[in-house]
Amino acid sequence: MTGKPRVIYWFRTDLRLHDSPALKAALDLKPECLYPIWCWDPHYVYRARVGPNRWQYLCVEIPLEINKKKADFFPPGRLDCQSDLSKSITKLNSKSKLFVVREAPQTVLPKLFKAWNISHIVFEKDTDAYARERDEKIIESAKEAGVKVIVKTGRTLYDPDELVKANGGKPTMSITQVEHAAKKIGEVPRPIPAPESLPDPGDTTLDIPQDRPSQEPDINKIQRSGSETSYNKLAGPDSSFSVPTYSELGLKPATTSHRGGETLALAALDRIIANESYTATFSKPSTAPTAFSPPATTVLSPHHHFGSLSVRLLYWRATDTMEAYRKKGKQPSTIPTNLVGQLLFRDMYFGAQAALGYAFAQTVGNSHCRFVPWHLPSTISPSTGLTTGSYTISSTLHETWFQRWKHGRTGFPWIDALMRQLRLEGWIHHLGRHAVACFLTRGGCYIDWERGAAVFEEWLLDHEVACNSGNWQWLACVAFYAQFYRCYSPVAFPKKWDPAGAFVRNYVPELAAFPEKYIYEPWRAPVLDQKKAKCLVKGEGRDREGGYEGALWEEAGGMKVYPKPMFDFNERRGICIEGLKNAYHVGLYGDDDRVKNGSWRELFPDGAEGPTEGGASGDVEGKMGEEGGKARGAGIKPGKSTKRKNVGMDETEHEAQELGGETKGGDHRTDPTKKKKTKKRKLQGTLDGAFRHGGSEKE
DNA sequence: TCTCAGTTGTGTGA
DNA sequence: TCACACAACTGAGA
Numbered sequence: 010m011t012g013k014p015r016v017i018y019w020f021r022t023d024l025r026l027h028d029s030p031a032l033k034a035a036l037d038l039k040p041e042c043l044y045p046i047w048c049w050d051p052h053y054v055y056r057a058r059v060g061p062n063r064w065q066y067l068c069v070e071i072p073l074e075i076n077k078k079k080a081d082f083f084p085p086g087r088l089d090c091q092s093d094l095s096k097s098i099t100k101l102n103s104k105s106k107l108f109v110v111r112e113a114p115q116t117v118l119p120k121l122f123k124a125w126n127i128s129h130i131v132f133e134k135d136t137d138a139y140a141r142e143r144d145e146k147i148i149e150s151a152k153e154a155g156v157k158v159i160v161k162t163g164r165t166l167y168d169p170d171e172l173v174k175a176n177g178g179k180p181t182m183s184i185t186q187v188e189h190a191a192k193k194i195g196e197v198p199r200p201i202p203a204p205e206s207l208p209d210p211g212d213t214t215l216d217i218p219q220d221r222p223s224q225e226p227d228i229n230k231i232q233r234s235g236s237e238t239s240y241n242k243l244a245g246p247d248s249s250f251s252v253p254t255y256s257e258l259g260l261k262p263a264t265t266s267h268r269g270g271e272t273l274a275l276a277a278l279d280r281i282i283a284n285e286s287y288t289a290t291f292s293k294p295s296t297a298p299t300a301f302s303p304p305a306t307t308v309l310s311p312h313h314h315f316g317s318l319s320v321r322l323l324y325w326r327a328t329d330t331m332e333a334y335r336k337k338g339k340q341p342s343t344i345p346t347n348l349v350g351q352l353l354f355r356d357m358y359f360g361a362q363a364a365l366g367y368a369f370a371q372t373v374g375n376s377h378c379r380f381v382p383w384h385l386p387s388t389i390s391p392s393t394g395l396t397t398g399s400y401t402i403s404s405t406l407h408e409t410w411f412q413r414w415k416h417g418r419t420g421f422p423w424i425d426a427l428m429r430q431l432r433l434e435g436w437i438h439h440l441g442r443h444a445v446a447c448f449l450t451r452g453g454c455y456i457d458w459e460r461g462a463a464v465f466e467e468w469l470l471d472h473e474v475a476c477n478s479g480n481w482q483w484l485a486c487v488a489f490y491a492q493f494y495r496c497y498s499p500v501a502f503p504k505k506w507d508p509a510g511a512f513v514r515n516y517v518p519e520l521a522a523f524p525e526k527y528i529y530e531p532w533r534a535p536v537l538d539q540k541k542a543k544c545l546v547k548g549e550g551r552d553r554e555g556g557y558e559g560a561l562w563e564e565a566g567g568m569k570v571y572p573k574p575m576f577d578f579n580e581r582r583g584i585c586i587e588g589l590k591n592a593y594h595v596g597l598y599g600d601d602d603r604v605k606n607g608s609w610r611e612l613f614p615d616g617a618e619g620p621t622e623g624g625a626s627g628d629v630e631g632k633m634g635e636e637g638g639k640a641r642g643a644g645i646k647p648g649k650s651t652k653r654k655n656v657g658m659d660e661t662e663h664e665a666q667e668l669g670g671e672t673k674g675g676d677h678r679t680d681p682t683k684k685k686k687t688k689k690r691k692l693q694g695t696l697d698g699a700f701r702h703g704g705s706e707k708e
Numbered sequence: 709t710c711t712c713a714g715t716t717g718t719g720t721g722a
Numbered sequence: 723t724c725a726c727a728c729a730a731c732t733g734a735g736a
Binding site: 183184185292293294295296298344345346347350351354439440443447490491492494495496497498501502 | 713714715716717718719
C-alpha cells in the first residue's frame with residue numbers, strides 16, 4: 010500500500026470521542042480518509058440477551074415518554090450512544106458520521122477492506138471471550154488483505170491481559186491482587202482530549218453482496234412485538250448507514266428513564282465532580298440502595314459499559330478531587346470503597362475473565378468457581394463444554410420460585426421492588442443486586458447463579474459479561490467471597506435504609522398504602538389493615554393466565570392483591586447455609602471431571618440441599634440431570650477436603666412453620682451448647698462494626 | 709503454621 | 723447508636 014493511510018475506525022466498546030487511545034492512534038496515522046464504522050453484529054442481535062432498554066441506550070433515537078417527573082434528573086432528548094456519537098462526529102466533520110453497517114464484522118470487514126481500499130483498521134481492545142474469537146478472525150483477514158491492525162486498550166484502567174501477567178498469569182480474584190498487579194504495571198495514563206477535527210470519510214459507495222445472518226437461534230424474540238428487519242439492507246433502509254431505528258428492530262417499547270450517549274455522560278460526570286464532598290468521600294457500602302430518584306450512586310456504569318464515558322477520565326477526575334480535598338485538611342474515602350476502588354473491582358472482573366475466557370461466565374469448566382449442586386442448572390453442550398442458554402428444571406417448586414423472583418412476585422416486597430425496578434429501569438443499586446442475588450442463590454432459593462446472571466444480562470443497561478458473572482459468583486459465594494453465613498434478610502436489610510418503605514411503595518404500588526409497620530412483611534398485617542390499605546395479601550402472584558408475566562389480580566372495589574411470601578425466609582436461610590457448608594466441604598470446582606460427567610452426585614447423596622431439600626412447601630423434586638460436557642482435566646483443589654460433612658438438620662424443624670405464618674425471627678445460627686473463642690470474636694466484631702460505617706460502585 | 713483482614717449481615721442488649 | 727456474638731469461609735502475610 011502506498012500513499013496516505015486509508016483507515017477504518019471500528020467503534021465497539023468505545024462510543025465516545027474523548028479519551029480514546031485507539032481513536033488517537035487512528036488519527037496519529039494522519040489518514041487520507043477515516044471511516045468511523047459500527048458493525049451491526051448478529052451475535053448481539055440474536056445470541057446475547059438484550060432487552061429493549063439496553064437497545065435504546067445503545068442506539069435508538071426516541072423522545073422520552075415515561076417518568077416525566079424525573080425529567081430533570083434524566084433529561085429527555087434524542088440522544089443515546091450511537092446517535093449522539095454520530096452527531097458529535099458530524100460536528101467535527103460535516104461529511105462524516107457513524108456508518109452503521111448491517112452485517113457480521115467477520116464477514117463484512119474483509120469486503121470493506123477491498124471495497125474502500127483500506128490500509129489500516131484500528132479498534133479498542135475487547136477481552137470478552139466472544140470478542141477475542143471474533144477479533145482474532147478479523148486480524149487474520151486483515152493480514153490476508155495486507156491491512157495493518159492497531160489495537161489499543163481503553164475500556165479498563167489496565168489492559169486485562171497485562172493485569173493477569175502482572176498477577177503471575179493467574180486470574181485476578183481479589184482486590185489485593187489487583188492492587189499489587191497494578192503497582193507493577195504503573196500509573197493509569199491521564200485521559201486524552203477529544204479530537205478537534207476528523208478526516209473526511211472516503212467514498213462510501215458499496216457495491217458488495219450482503220451476507221445475511223441466520224436468525225436462528227434468536228433468543229431475543231421475546232423482546233420484540235414486530236419483526237426484526239435490521240439486516241434487510243447492508244447500509245440500512247435508506248442506504249445511508251443510519252443508526253437503526255426502533256421499528257427496524259421490531260422491539261417492544263423501552264421503559265427506562267436512563268438515557269445514553271457521550272454528551273449526557275460527560276454532563277453527568279461534571280455534575281458529580283462539581284459536588285466535591287460527594288466525590289471525595291464516596292463510599293459504596295454507605296450509599297442507600299433504596300434511593301431511586303435520584304439514586305445514591307453515580308449511575309455512570311451504563312456509560313462505562315458502552316464506552317460513552319472513559320473509565321480513565323472518571324479515575325483521574327475522582328483522584329484529583331480527592332487530592333484537592335485532602336489538601337484542605339479533610340479526609341477523603343479510600344480504596345476499595347471509594348470511586349477509584351469501584352473501578353478497580355471492575356478491572357478485577359475483567360482480569361478474571363481475561364484469564365479464564367468463556368469458562369468465567371459459567372460453573373462447568375471454571376477452575377475458580379466452586380461447584381454447588383444448585384437447582385435449575387444450565388445445560389451444557391457436549392461438543393463445546395459451554396452453556397447452551399437453556400437449563401434443567403430439576404424441581405418444579407424451584408422453577409416457580411425462579412419465575413416469581415424474576416417477575417417481582419416473591420411476596421417479599423423488598424425483593425419484588427428491586428426486580429421490578431430492574432425490569433423497568435434497567436438499573437438497580439449495587440446493594441440491591443446483592444439482595445436479590447443472595448436471595449435467589451445461597452440465601453433463599455438455592456437456585457443456580459447462572460439463572461440470575463441471565464436475567465441481569467437481559468435487563469441491565471450496564472450489563473458487562475465480566476462484571477455480571479463475577480458479581481453473581483461473589484454473591485453466590487462460589488468465587489471471590491466465601492462468608493456464606495453472612496446473609497441478606499429481605500426484611501432487616503431494607504429496614505435499615507428505608508424504614509418507611511418509600512422505595513417499595515414506588516415500585517410495588519399495590520402496597521402504597523400499607524402501614525409502615527408491615528411494609529416489608531405485609532403477610533403479618535391483620536386483614537383489617539390490609540383492607541384499609543386496599544390490598545389483600547393472598548395467592549401466589551399468578552396472572553389471569555396462571556403465569557407470572559401478566560398483571561396481578563385485582564378484586565372488586567379496587568382491592569389489589571399482593572402475593573403471600575413464597576417461603577419462610579429464616580427457614581430457607583438455614584437450609585441454604587447448611588447446603589453451602591456441605592458443598593464447601595465436598596470441595597469440587599467447576600473444572601473437576603466429576604462436575605462435567607455428573608458423578609458429583611455420589612458426593613451429594615442427599616440431593617442438592619441435603620436431607621431437608623425442598624423446604625417448607627414440600628413440592629415434588631425432580632431429578633437433576635443432563636449435564637455432562639467435555640472433560641478438560643483438573644480436579645479438586647489441593648488441600649481441600651473431599652469429606653462430606655453431616656448436614657444435620659431435622660426435617661421436622663423445617664416443616665414446623667406455616668408458610669406466611671408468624672415466625673419468631675430467632676437466630677437460627679445460635680447454638681447454646683457451643684462455647685466460642687470470645688477474645689477473637691471481640692476484635693472481629695469491632696472491625697465488622699467499623700466496616701458498616703465505612704462506606705462505597707460496582708454496578 | 710498461625711493470625712488476621714475481608715467494600716456492603718443480623719440480632720441483641722446496653 | 724454502638725459493641726458484641728453469632729459461625730466460621732478464604733487469602734495474604736508473618
